Amino acid sequence: MKLLRVGPAGEEVPAVLDESGGLLDLSGIVSDIDGAFLAAGGVDQVRAAVEAGGLPELPAGLRIGAPVARPGKIVCVGLNYSDHAEETGAEKPTEPVLFMKAPNTVIGPDDQVLVPRGSLKTDWEVELAVVIGSTARYLTGHADALARVAGYAISNDVSEREFQLERGGQWDKGKSCETFNPLGPWLVTADEVADPQSLGMRLWVNGTLRQDGNSKNMIFAVAEIVRYVSQFMVLEPGDVINTGTPAGVALGLPDPKPYLRAGDVVEVEIDGLGRQRQEVGQA
Incomplete structure (x- = not known):
């Protein structure tokens, strides 16, 4: 469904x-x-x-909101595609790199994304989002991990790279600005996604294809991510896990890097999960 x-x-x-x-x-x-x-x-x-x-x-034409209301937490996996790690100059991780994103970053799939005040490096990231359906703690196997997944959605893990990488501290400050997690349009239940590791994922900026990847290229698959995260925190129903992005983000492109500016249009899609469209504004 x-x-x-x-x-x-x-x-x-x-x-x-x-x-x-x-x-x-x-x-x-x-x-x-x-x-x-x-x-x-x-x-x-x-x-x-x-x-x-x-x-x-x-009636048709209604605004679409995020498919999950008020997620308790958003857990993100960084550098989970080899090509993305390479383009950003990072080493391929030996364990999932985890960080958190503020739950109130979540907006509808077609809502406006705001470039934060003082930002010069607001970036895009198409990601497969996993929505947890039942409590998960200290899971031991991949089958058990997948059994805790309610479904899947598209996430645009919008990021401010200067805030994230050049301002000290953790990544969270470059990930948790308002509007930085368009989610949806749908929560597609797990039974309709035969293989979460075979989904094409694409992102365009102003009509130019910037990301064209596939979830089969994740370093750590969905089942392993859910199992792994449950060793460090309790996952609860409604929690969201953003599972990483393939190559093609602005950070990895040649200078001058085409970071987002007010007036840009971002379009995002994942096979079987729908499509998003965001117009970029200024906070």
């Missing part, structure tokens, strides 16, 4: 995309698509309601 949330920011209603591409209103059976929904088996509840029929239709 493809779950989503539609409506004005802060007033989104839960919905499901039907086979014809129409939107069915879920607000009569669930309050939202969030951690509580996932923990309570909401996906199965929605599936049963869709099969039973009779869900009201929603």
Whole structure:
């Protein structure tokens, strides 16, 4: 299933995309698509309601919000593609490189991304996002790890490289600026993604293809990432893991690097997970 949330920011209603591409209103059976929904088996509840029929239709053209409301945390994996590590001059990691991103960076897939005040190096990153569906701690195997995944979505892990790399401290300050995590359009349930390690992923800036990769080239696969992260923190329903980006970010391009500026347009897609489009503004 493809779950989503539609409506004005802060007033989104839960919905499901039907086979014809129409939107069915879920607000009569669930309050939202969030951690509580996932923990309570909401996906199965929605599936049963869709099969039973009779869900009201929603009008076309509604704003699409992030498909998961209020994630408890966003865990990110850095340098998880060999070509990206090479383009940034970093060594290929021997263990997943983890950092956190503030949950309130999450916006809808087509909402405006804001270049932060004082920023000269705002960058893009297409990423496969993993949404956790059940509590995970000290997992021992990959099958168990994948069983904790509710589904997948597109994430644009927007990054400010000067803040991240040149201002001291951890990466978080270059990753947690407002609007820095467009997510969606859909939460595609895990049963509809036959192999999360075979997804083409692309990103354009102003119509120029900048990233053209595939999740098969991850250094650490989704199952290993979930297992690994669970050794260091408890993953809870509704948490999001951004699993890394392939080559083609502005940081890795020749000078003058084409960092984002107000007026730019970023488009992002991953096979089977939909497409995003963000117009860039100034904070």
